[in-house]
Amino acid sequence: MAARPVPRIMQQGKLAPFYYLAPALIIMFFFIVYPMFNTVQLSFLNNNGTASASATCVDGRPCWGVFENYRYALTAEFNSGSVKAFWNSFWLSSYGNTIKWIIFMVAGTVILGLLFAKLVDGIKNEALAKSILFMPMAISFVGAGVIWKFMYSYGTQQVQTGLLNAIISAIGGRPISFMTQPVLNTYALVVVGIWIWTGFCMTILSSSLKSVPDEIIEAARVDGATEWNVFWKIIMPIIMPTVIVVVTTMVINVLKQFDIVYVMTGGNYNTDVIANRMYTEMYINFNTGRGTAVAIILVIAIIPFIYLNIRRFIAQEEMR
Amino acid sequence: MSREKINAFFARIPRNFVILLMIVIWVVPTFGLMITSLRPVQSINRSGWWTILNAPTGSREYAQNCASCHGEDGKLIAAADLTDPALIKQFDRSILLLASLNKEYNGQPHMGTQVVPGAQMAADIVVHLKNVSGVEKRPRVTFNNYVDALVGYRGTRTYVDDCNAGTPPLDINCNLSDLLNPRGMGRAFVNSLLVTIPATILPILFAALAGYAFAWLDFKGRMLLFAILVGLQVVPLQMTMVPISRVYAQLGLNGTFLGVWLFHTGFGMPYAIYLMRNFLGTLPRDLFESAYLDGASHWTAFYRLAIPLALPAIASLGIFQFLWVWNDLLVALVFLGSTTPVMTYQIANMVSSLGAGWHLLTAAAFLSMLLPMVVFFGLQRYFVRGMLAGAVKG
Numbered sequence: 240m241a242a243r244p245v246p247r248i249m250q251q252g253k254l255a256p257f258y259y260l261a262p263a264l265i266i267m268f269f270f271i272v273y274p275m276f277n278t279v280q281l282s283f284l285n286n287n288g289t290a291s292a293s294a295t296c297v298d299g300r301p302c303w304g305v306f307e308n309y310r311y312a313l314t315a316e317f318n319s320g321s322v323k324a325f326w327n328s329f330w331l332s333s334y335g336n337t338i339k340w341i342i343f344m345v346a347g348t349v350i351l352g353l354l355f356a357k358l359v360d361g362i363k364n365e366a367l368a369k370s371i372l373f374m375p376m377a378i379s380f381v382g383a384g385v386i387w388k389f390m391y392s393y394g395t396q397q398v399q400t401g402l403l404n405a406i407i408s409a410i411g412g413r414p415i416s417f418m419t420q421p422v423l424n425t426y427a428l429v430v431v432g433i434w435i436w437t438g439f440c441m442t443i444l445s446s447s448l449k450s451v452p453d454e455i456i457e458a459a460r461v462d463g464a465t466e467w468n469v470f471w472k473i474i475m476p477i478i479m480p481t482v483i484v485v486v487t488t489m490v491i492n493v494l495k496q497f498d499i500v501y502v503m504t505g506g507n508y509n510t511d512v513i514a515n516r517m518y519t520e521m522y523i524n525f526n527t528g529r530g531t532a533v534a535i536i537l538v539i540a541i542i543p544f545i546y547l548n549i550r551r552f553i554a555q556e557e558m559r
Numbered sequence: 560m561s562r563e564k565i566n567a568f569f570a571r572i573p574r575n576f577v578i579l580l581m582i583v584i585w586v587v588p589t590f591g592l593m594i595t596s597l598r599p600v601q602s603i604n605r606s607g608w609w610t611i612l613n614a615p616t617g618s619r620e621y622a623q624n625c626a627s628c629h630g631e632d633g634k635l636i637a638a639a640d641l642t643d644p645a646l647i648k649q650f651d652r653s654i655l656l657l658a659s660l661n662k663e664y665n666g667q668p669h670m671g672t673q674v675v676p677g678a679q680m681a682a683d684i685v686v687h688l689k690n691v692s693g694v695e696k697r698p699r700v701t702f703n704n705y706v707d708a709l710v711g712y713r714g715t716r717t718y719v720d721d722c723n724a725g726t727p728p729l730d731i732n733c734n735l736s737d738l739l740n741p742r743g744m745g746r747a748f749v750n751s752l753l754v755t756i757p758a759t760i761l762p763i764l765f766a767a768l769a770g771y772a773f774a775w776l777d778f779k780g781r782m783l784l785f786a787i788l789v790g791l792q793v794v795p796l797q798m799t800m801v802p803i804s805r806v807y808a809q810l811g812l813n814g815t816f817l818g819v820w821l822f823h824t825g826f827g828m829p830y831a832i833y834l835m836r837n838f839l840g841t842l843p844r845d846l847f848e849s850a851y852l853d854g855a856s857h858w859t860a861f862y863r864l865a866i867p868l869a870l871p872a873i874a875s876l877g878i879f880q881f882l883w884v885w886n887d888l889l890v891a892l893v894f895l896g897s898t899t900p901v902m903t904y905q906i907a908n909m910v911s912s913l914g915a916g917w918h919l920l921t922a923a924a925f926l927s928m929l930l931p932m933v934v935f936f937g938l939q940r941y942f943v944r945g946m947l948a949g950a951v952k953g
Binding site: 253255256257259260262263264266267269270271272273274275277278281288351354355358359362368370371372373374375376377378379380381382384385386387388389390392398399400401402405434439442443446465467491494495497498501502503505514517518521522527530531533534535537538541544545546548549552553556 | 562565574577578581582584585586587588589591592595603604605606607608609764765766768769771772773776777778782786788789790791792793794795796797798799800801802803805821822824825826828829832857861882885886887888889892893902903906907910911917920921923924927928931932934935936939942943946947
């Protein structure tokens with residue numbers, strides 16, 4: 240790590256820096272660092288943190304001792320009757336759904352964001368088009384949840400007031416209950432996520448696209464490269480680092496995604512995700528042991544990205 | 560397929576069509592919500608928002624069955640003036656209207672040789688008659704949903720109607736105090752402001768101090784501490800909530816503003832410091848050196864030099880934190896709950912308890928979006944800049 244040296248004349252006393260740091264460090268210690276360790280500790284204890292988790296084991300049932308909360312968090316949703324039953328229950332569990340969210344939402348937001356950024360690059364109303372796509376970032380996930388719950392709304396036999404089902408009815412199809420049909424409903428929620436986050440990816444990717452020097456692109460065109468080749472062989476390699484940053488950021492955002500599921504289905508009808516499940520265990524079932532165990536599993540999924548973040552930061556610092 | 564063919568295919572995709580399609584998909588849902596929130600509740604449940612410009616309910620049925628005798632405006636038969644509210648009040652149910660249509664008037668069947676309309680059609684005609692006579696106006700556009708949402712009215716009519724009739728529900732007083740009804744969005748709006756403003760100012764204040772130390776003061780472990788900070792940026796809320804709500808329960812901070820302010824401050828800190836330090840670090844070094852040479856203390860250099868120069872970064876950070884706190888649901892749900900409902904909490908609660916009360920839900924959702932939209936469109940430049948400076952938050 241190449242710390243930039245501070246000139247000697249600016250070193251004013253050994254304690255001075257800590258006056259500036261103290262409020263931030265104290266509050267971060269109490270609200271982030273201490274709770275992190277406490278969460279780890281609680282995840283090995285029973286439902287209210289008074290005894291070891293192994294005390295909650297029931298005779299004759301599988302038990303992992305102090306890891307009992309983890310056994311519950313990892314296996315409670317699964318049906319281990321057969322391989323097929325296991326796979327089905329896994330794919331509809333909070334873990335399977337979180338995987339669906341990660342794959343489809345990250346792909347959707349990054350691809351659509353990049354597509355839109357590239358298409359509007361240089362058109363007359365570029366700024367306007369971009370702020371329209373970006374607008375959902377300003378409204379809450381709760382608001383977006385209501386907007387889309389209304390889009391998906393499943394009316395009565397006589398009338399469909401939800402736009403999507405009205406279109407399906409108009410072209411002769413049977414209305415679909417988007418929110419309650421397992422498998423389909425999680426994808427319907429992912430669409431909402433994509434609708435919200437595409438603007439974020441688009442903005443970052445757009446500024447990266449603009450940083451590609453025009454001369455390189457012009458030179459390639461003069462040499463007879465097709466637009467397709469210009470994009471994949473020249474632009475993409477240059478913006479690749481930004482694409483990776485956007486992808487990792489999106490994975491983190493998706494893992495923490497709670498509001499959309501909470502507002503639109505409450506995690507019912509097999510739409511649960513890890514972030515929502517932690518809330519359910521902790522604040523609906525009031526089981527701190529299980530709730531914190533789910534939280535730890537969530538963090539373990541995020542740790543690789545914490546590492547990537549720090550590594551990227553160090554690389555940036557060295558370039559300064 | 561050869562490469563040339565693929566290229567030709569992609570060249571043919573009309574780029575404007577794709578752009579337009581995406582913009583439509585991004586605008587239509589919000590637009591539909593806005594239109595719906597402005598329609599009377601009966602219309603919302605009867606037809607989609609895209610029919611708002613269609614002919615009003617029942618007017619077609621009226622023209623088909625009644626207009627030949629009663630006239631287009633309903634006044635042609637003086638003895639049975641259909642614009643007279645007193646007359647229409649006798650037939651304000653489809654079953655009453657149908658009974659009258661089956662009766663004989665002056666020795667003749669009411670409908671003459673025409674077929675008596677069915678129940679659904681009669682109901683539509685009743686709606687039309689009530690509308691033209693003024694018994695129950697059904698305008699295309701109304702603000703009643705917004706009024707009802709603001710005061711937390713949950714009756715079967717509208718707040719204005721009930722108050723005019725003098726029969727309000729128990730929790731409605733029909734005066735300005737209704738704006739503070741705990742079930743309403745008015746109260747929630749105030750609560751949201753009370754949560755958001757301090758939770759935006761506090762982190763900026765602390766982050767400016769810490770960011771300055773990281774950028775321009777020398778101390779041991781500066782880089783290590785900062786690298787840890789970068790890692791802390793992505794720690795999820797869920798990881799820290801349980802212990803803090805346990806501590807809050809002991810301190811009595813659950814359900815208090817102070818508890819939420821502190822939590823948002825602590826959680827917003829890593830990103831805020833990161834942004835401030837990176838911005839302050841790009842200021843020219845000569846500036847600080849000459850200030851020190853002129854005898855300025857680090858404190859003078861901080862608040863006379865660094866802070867004024869960092870205003871753009873402070874603006875980005877302010878917008879970020881403001882939107883983050885305003886739009887947050889999880890923290891409000893856990894630490895405030897129903898004792899001090901904020902807007903997001905109130906809406907989430909309405910979704911689960913009201914089911915399909917779309918007139919209230921759409922109006923409430925739109926109310927909650929107003930302030931963020933103003934902030935966003937007014938200060939978009941700073942928002943985007945802050946986002947590009949450090950893409951991770953939350």
